[in-house]
Amino acid sequence: MIEISTTATFDKLFAGLPKSIQLKAVKRTDLFKMNPFHPSLHTEKLHPKGHQVWSFRVDICYRIVFKFVAPNHAELRYIGHHNQIYNYDIFK
Numbered sequence: 001m002i003e004i005s006t007t008a009t010f011d012k013l014f015a016g017l018p019k020s021i022q023l024k025a026v027k028r029t030d031l032f033k034m035n036p037f038h039p040s041l042h043t044e045k046l047h048p049k050g051h052q053v054w055s056f057r058v059d060i061c062y063r064i065v066f067k068f069v070a071p072n073h074a075e076l077r078y079i080g081h082h083n084q085i086y087n088y089d090i091f092k
Contacts, residue, residue: 002033003073010064010076017062017079025058025079032056032064036074046085053077055085 006014014022028041037043041056046065055063063085065078078085 001072002036003070004029004033004076005069005073006076007078010079013079021058021062025062025064028056028058029064029076032074055082 014025017025031038032041032043036056043054043056046053046055053065053067055065057063058079061081062079063082064076065085066074066076069075
């Protein structure tokens, strides 16, 4: 099981999402905790690979960006539309 923490940026973005997306995100995060590489999450390492940042799918449009900060601990850093996650400023 993976331990989860969130950044202030993630918390702020999450609070601004529609309730329906928030509910999906909670369900997907629960699945992520059990198996971060479950096929339905479409977990992938983001480019540039040197940032060691990953994403998983909330739904067809929304993604959660995270980083493994320890072997069994992931920090959720960003949530938003999949087109927005390619803004590399969020990876720093």
